[in-house]
Amino acid sequence: MSRISAYEELINRKNEIMMKSVGIDYSRYEMGLIAFDYEKMLSDSGYSLDEIELIQSQSGVGGTPLKELKNITALSRKNSGPGYGARIFIKDEALNDSGSFKARRASISCYHAKKLGYKGVIAATSGNYGAAVASQAAKYGLKCIIVQECFDSKGVGQPEIIEKARACEAYGAEVIQLSVGPELFYTFLKLLDETGYFNASLYTPYSVLGIETLGKELVADSLKITGKAPDMVVITNAGGGNLTGTARGILHKTSNKVQIVGASVNLKGLHMASDHDFNRKSFTTGHTGFGIPFITNPDRSDVPRSAARPLRYIDRYVTVNQGQVFFTTEMLACLEGIERGPAGNTSLAAAFSLAQTLKEDKIVIVQETEYTGAGKHHQAQLDFARKNGIDIHFGDPRTEIPGQTIVLPRSTKDLFVEDIPLDPIRESFIKNAVKQTTRITTVDLNYLVAETNSSTEFVKSILRKLNIELEA
């Protein structure tokens, strides 16, 4: 049998392997012609928010402190008009076991895998999620395999990813490192098939429900410290799970309108599957290379129906550039005495500018930090970029060209956010959703309205553009 046919044979068995490895029959939730029952898929997981809190409190997850960034707030106010400059707080998620909010996502997956009797867990991730799954697996005595996209064809690895491999190994996981390319999924499927382990996907209900505690906690923390719910929560957005889970948790805890802002690092122009571009970016997650494709087509993930559906909850989507995030990471260390990893500070970089548009008595929460260490540090990453031919200089960050330059702000006045308008995102979402059909039903129409958090009129107008017939 040739290698190609082995590849195809495995890809053809994808649905069967996935069903066995996550224990969810996704076909149960399909409705209409393109719709599915999102809330039922989540509630069928069988875990209430109270139970999730209990599981997490017993496994080193959650209860992280919310810290007011008084000096950064004061600096932000120097750049805002009189009476403006909201109070900026940060949820110090680096203090979860394994060093990031991803522990929340891993905790329920690992608990569930243990409960169902799986011998081990597998996750495909180059990010903090690997360490999170490895750490939680260690607690439950589960075996663990993490599959990473790590090296380019010259064998050069991103320092940040190499550090994450080390962390996974420190927690006892087997780490499989691959060169660049989406066929990582092939290796991942092969391993699921070979081992029969649980697929601790980032996109199952377990993973997303695990983050709801973060949204609930940050509202409770804010109420305790300031006497009120936050006005705005800024969330780093990549695959969408962080935003989805946090927003859902906020909705559980408060009926006040909390503005949900997604923030990604702008990596426009870099191809995520390019061997050459791989080491010319300084962020391996939290960037537009994941953010845009996943928000417009969440089901491109490794499960048939992703539980991460950010477009349902997002109120505003902004980008910042790499130079701004490195700048802000250093600012957090030298003004607040909190040294954390750069990727987690994407939302802080955005919050610095966003806070200036709100009145002084308003509350802005940056909902995560991540651990820092060798490789996963702004100095390691800037040095790596420079050695890969990236020109690093101070200037107007708007002139940064991903893959060619990193432009550090000359002043905090240079920090800015760029809005990604949501209506074109919604339009792309609908386009992707109806790709395989020429007509839809009323059930589908209502589904598209909920998925895009828009109106019947808006969805109908897009459907007309796409020549999709609506059945009576």
Added chain:
Amino acid sequence: MIKKGTWVQIHKIVLKPEDRTATLPEDTKKVPLEMWVKGFLLADADLLDSVTIKTLTGRVETGTLIKENPTYLHNYGDFVPEILEIDKIVKNELYGGEDHE
């Protein structure tokens, strides 16, 4: 000679360039999909031999032996002077021009 039972890293080609079927940019299409994994050597061998290892989860993998006792060499990078410049910028803007002693 590297002894059986030693912790090693192996390398293998998962897909040759001609076997890569996914939609890929031109540069990625030209190179193979490669894999690196660590485990315990199942028989005495020399560097660059084709070997079999047992991984931490007990799986058996084969590939080319590339490292004995593979070491983490990632660090904080060479000094980047711009980082100190950032400190100066944000402190000046927050506290004014004077130094803090």
